[in-house]
Amino acid sequence: MAASTKASPIQTLRDHVTHLEAAITLCLADPKPKPVHLLRTTTRRIEAQLTLLSLLPHLPPHRKPAKKAQRLLKELRRAAGQVRDLDVQCDLIKDKTSTNTQKESLQLRNTLKHQRIQTEADLIQILDKHQSKLALTLESLLETLVPAERLSLSPTDLTHLTQSWFTRNIPSTYDDPDQLHTIRKVAKLARYIAENAPKSARTPRKLAASFESLQQSGGEWHDWLILAAIAQDHLGKSSPLTQTLHRQCRTSLTAYRNHLHTFTPAPKKEKGRA
Numbered sequence: 001m002a003a004s005t006k007a008s009p010i011q012t013l014r015d016h017v018t019h020l021e022a023a024i025t026l027c028l029a030d031p032k033p034k035p036v037h038l039l040r041t042t043t044r045r046i047e048a049q050l051t052l053l054s055l056l057p058h059l060p061p062h063r064k065p066a067k068k069a070q071r072l073l074k075e076l077r078r079a080a081g082q083v084r085d086l087d088v089q090c091d092l093i094k095d096k097t098s099t100n101t102q103k104e105s106l107q108l109r110n111t112l113k114h115q116r117i118q119t120e121a122d123l124i125q126i127l128d129k130h131q132s133k134l135a136l137t138l139e140s141l142l143e144t145l146v147p148a149e150r151l152s153l154s155p156t157d158l159t160h161l162t163q164s165w166f167t168r169n170i171p172s173t174y175d176d177p178d179q180l181h182t183i184r185k186v187a188k189l190a191r192y193i194a195e196n197a198p199k200s201a202r203t204p205r206k207l208a209a210s211f212e213s214l215q216q217s218g219g220e221w222h223d224w225l226i227l228a229a230i231a232q233d234h235l236g237k238s239s240p241l242t243q244t245l246h247r248q249c250r251t252s253l254t255a256y257r258n259h260l261h262t263f264t265p266a267p268k269k270e271k272g273r274a
Helices: 009-029 034-055 063-095 099-143 155-169 177-194 202-235 238-261
Strands: none
Touching: 009 034, 009 099, 034 063, 034 177, 063 099, 063 202, 099 202, 099 238, 155 177, 155 202, 177 202, 177 238, 202 238
């Protein structure tokens, strides 16, 4: 029997909720980089799933628990994001350390590690505060959606929904950092929406891969941008390490803009697929 190519949005949401519960448990036990990254990613995946459900007609009324879940998820994601960003920044500094920047690199990494301790404590506090409330909210949401549990989307429908949502939500221009950052975030959510498709559904999976590539090039630029700003604040504009990071930021920005110029999220339709 051929594998199904149809997406099951509500079952996927249920799976993400299970993964979120595991990620919260891991972070509460020991908020190392991998559990924190898993927590951040899973909250974003659930947010993307709720976005997809908002695009579908004839679902049971679920707006109230969905909005409450989104509010709680956003708070968790931001807290996890602050910890995750510091982990990434420490790794980036290590990658760009040279003989003449060793002292500055050590100084900046120590500063970031101290900040990580505080943001880690903040994350634990937020998880303790909202864990039970979020679990009940997501359980209520899933119960509301039970009548539509068997809902499925064809690769064609999922691809169209994802492309249309992406086009509606990106800025018409990308002249400043805020617009560039928005495109990166929208690409990330579009990727997660397209990843509803099983691996056997080639068209939406190719679409997801194209969004992931754009997300990564935008994310690389944004990571260097933030790190360069932090280095300038702590070490000064004339610091060799600051100048190195600014150069890397400009290189990454060029690559990201080039990617945007050539980006066309419109894969060809699958033959024989419905």
